[in-house]
Amino acid sequence: MNTESRKQALRHFYTRVVEPMGFKFTPDAEMADFLLEQEVKLEARHGIPFCPCQPIRHDRARDMQIVCPCIPFHRKHFDAMQRCWCGLFVHQDVTDPDSLPQLSAKELGLE
Numbered sequence: 001m002n003t004e005s006r007k008q009a010l011r012h013f014y015t016r017v018v019e020p021m022g023f024k025f026t027p028d029a030e031m032a033d034f035l036l037e038q039e040v041k042l043e044a045r046h047g048i049p050f051c052p053c054q055p056i057r058h059d060r061a062r063d064m065q066i067v068c069p070c071i072p073f074h075r076k077h078f079d080a081m082q083r084c085w086c087g088l089f090v091h092q093d094v095t096d097p098d099s100l101p102q103l104s105a106k107e108l109g110l111e
């Protein structure tokens with residue numbers, strides 16, 4: 001499968017997973033395309049579409065928490081930001097993703 005068709009397949013699958021959680025793909029199409037492409041590269045290298053924005057630690061339990069879409073593992077944090085850590089997904093009512101800062105759980109008082 002080439003990169004473009006894998007990106008499309010991930011997009012299709014992710015949409016079905018994130019929508020019931022109240023998220024959607026960022027309306028920033030260029031950003032979404034870039035991040036999906038990074039995930040396809042990570043999947044080609046590791047066999048799993050890991051998060052492009054979080055470090056792989058080679059600790060299975062922790063690494064499974066950064067397999068995209070990792071929203072269920074970081075629900076409180078991402079709901080507070082209205083976006084996932086990378087910004088690939090945002091809350092469904094978000095129209096201006098640039099207005100949503102990337103804040104750590106600690107900065108948000110969640111740790």
Ligand code: SF4
Nearest residue numbers: 051068070084085086
């Ligand atoms: S932060 Fe976003 S892009 Fe990264 S794995 Fe989680 S849901 Fe996917």
